[in-house]
Amino acid sequence: MSDRDSSKETIRTYDHTAADFAARWFDTRLTESMSRFAGRLGPGARVLDVGCGPGRDTAWLAEQGFDAWGVDLSYGMLLEGLARGVRSPLIQADMAHLPFRTGSFAGLWVCASLLHIPKAQAGDVLRELARVVQPGHILVAVKRGEGEAWTESAGGGQRFFAYYSPAEIQLLMERSGFEVLDWWQSQDHHLPGRPCWIHVLAWTKIRTPRTGSCAVVLDEQGRVLLTRRADNGRWCLPGGHLDYGETVEQCAVRETLEETGLIVEVERLTGIYSRPLEPADGVATPRHIVVVTLLCRAIGGQLALSTETTAIDWFAPGELPDALWPFHRQRIVDALAGQERAFIR
Secondary structure, eight states: OOHHHHHHHHHHHHHHHHHHHHHHHTTOOOHHHHHHHHTTSOTTOEEEEETOTTTHHHHHHHHTTOEEEEEESOHHHHHHHHHTTOOSOEEEOOTTSOSSOTTOOSEEEEESSGGGSOHHHHHHHHHHHHHHTSSEEEEEEEEBSSSEEEEEOTTSSEEEEEOBOHHHHHHHHHHTTOEEEEEEEEEETTEEEEEEEEEEEEEEOOOOOEEEEEEEEEOTTOOEEEEEETTTOOEEOSEEEOOTTOOHHHHHHHHHHHHHSEEEEEEEEEEEEEEEEOGGGTOSSOEEEEEEEEEEEEEEEOOOOOTTEEEEEEEOGGGOOTTBOHHHHHHHHHHTSOOSSOEEO
16 A cells, blocks of 8 residues: 555544544543643643544644644544644645645644654654754654554554654654754553653754854965865865854964964965855755854964865965865955955855
8 A cells, every 4th residue: 555545544534533532542641741742842832732532632732822823634634623623724734735834833733643654754754843843842742663554443443553662763863854852751541551652842943043163374485375175085275163151262363273283373364155055065954154254373283184175285376276265265365365354254
């Protein structure tokens, strides 16, 4: 059975058994998970219950003062929610293609719904969830186990289940744009003493631009000091990201010493540069950077390779290596332009 057919069969089963399902589970409260999730949200936060079924948890979230919405693909389940007086908006939609703008919600409650998604599609679904909760928190609950399987429903029909180990679901969420904050296990209500549910609390953190500084170090002949990186073989200026509490000047001095063995002092600011970094630039995750370039001169130390460099050399401005990072080439040109004011690019 294809992934699409498996989804349709699961929904048909829920449509058929919606009344029995609601009668059995509507009054159940997942107190611990709900409390941990709610504790991460601000007062009145807009929250989406993904795979809400008859809206049991949607109603609870609304009772806590949140602007709660529910979404489910089973129309039968949504009708049960309306019949039981759930006042929050209940919308029929596919969790893989949510009808909401990016960043619409501060929190996502995804309890016992991702487990019905084939593992081959789970990453895409989680990335869609990350899209609508930028930035915000998410609580995902799945069943512990291995592989995927069909189970017979007590009221008739079959449901598809994907089972996870704690490490497996956490890794999947990390790869899909979430940062795991906490996880725990709980027992099934009809299988006491047996931990079979995995709860993962995560968030999509705000990614602010990274700040760094680099040094244009000149020798007495006006040659530029460059290092060749160990990770990608490209030539570049000494430099790196700021440590917490560090100034841009301190960063340039420290990075130059660590990467080349030279002690330098800063003479002046030559440029400020901001740009996005993509995987093609050698980073795993796209991000934005702001880099300050400083003209420096060596006052001590001795050239020495580090774990980050495979070569160090001096280059005349007109003889820079071909394998030099293009944006570092621009920084060198600007530093040697003799302009009194710093470039802003």
